Amino acid sequence: MSEQRNAIPLILTGIASVIGTVLVLWYYGYVHFAKEEDALLLAEFTMLKTVPGEDYKMSLKPARQVAQCFDGILVLFDTEQKGLTGVLVDDKKQAVRCMGQETPRRSVPRQLPRP
Incomplete structure (x- = not known):
């Protein structure tokens, strides 16, 4: 059948x-x-160079992002979109480091003593 x-x-x-x-x-x-508005482009950030004796203007309203150091690297958190984080990098995709903290170094593998 x-x-x-x-x-x-x-x-x-x-x-x-x-x-x-x-x-x-x-x-x-x-x-x-992922949506296009979820991405933060480096072009959205500008560094203001401070020169002694010169005035510079910036907004009194703070940015939506908050920065914090993790292992010597500057990490950005968005305050409006929960869970959105990112690492600030330059045009060569190199992470921006934090002052006052040790830069992470590559660890050298240790050889264990043989029994």
Whole structure:
């Protein structure tokens, strides 16, 4: 008795399962669909050089980002979009370091004594 099964319900169930899985992962925060406004470009930041005897102007309103040092690297946190963090880099993608903290160094592998 060879019985033929209709494959269409199996295909639709598989597609629905994949879509449902992605939606559940997105709801719980395991999948994030990046938007253009989520990115902070380096061009949005400018360094004001302070020269003795010269005045410079800046806004009294603080930026949306807050900076903190982690292992000698400046990390930015966005105060409006929870969970949005980034590392401040220059045009060569080199991380901006923090003053007053040790720069992370490559660790030299230690040789363990042989028994």
